Amino acid sequence: MTEEIQFYLSEAEESMQKAVQHTNSELTKIRAGKASPAMVEDLKVDYYGTPTPVSQVANVATPDARTLLIKPWEKNMLGEINKAIKNSDLGLNPQQEADAIRLNIPALTEERRRELVKQVKNETESGKIAVRNIRKDVNDSLRKLQKEGTSEDAVRDAEAKVQKMTDSYIVKIDELLTKKEAEIMTI
DSSP: OOHHHHHHHHHHHHHHHHHHHHHHHHHHTSOOSSOOGGGGTTOEEEETTEEEEGGGTEEEEEEETTEEEEEESSGGGHHHHHHHHHHSSSOOOEEEOSSOEEEEOOOOOHHHHHHHHHHHHHHHHHHHHHHHHHHHHHHHHHHHHHHTTOOHHHHHHHHHHHHHHHHHHHHHHHHHHHHHHHHHHOO
């Protein structure tokens, strides 16, 4: 196999790994009835006129399975964090204390669990689409190499390897789906 084909294969593998990692990180943001600091990770607060992630202005902890405790390093940030949580799509009601904000995570209803499973399926489908798009791009690049003079057999072998790679990464995404779905549906 030529160096160019090897380059495209390694690039495809790396991109597919990133797609799976991205899907996994998106799934961690979907709450499964348990408190997780990742739930507020992307929440932006106004820190002296600059949108800043909560994790950079406060300590986020989970004292128990159903509670998030956000302790800002500056007391004047309590109001900003409170406002950011209320304006977010978290659907949580912050309780402001003297020097912290407490978020109680309610138990999930059956209906809400089904909605979350749909959301998880959409995220995993996006991950699969990303992997398939990577396959398409690499196959297009391989066909260009064939037009430039690379042997047809080498290109066909490389396309078969790309397909095997695609199948294995789609299986990994399906495993993420199964695991997250089980996590959401357990009471």
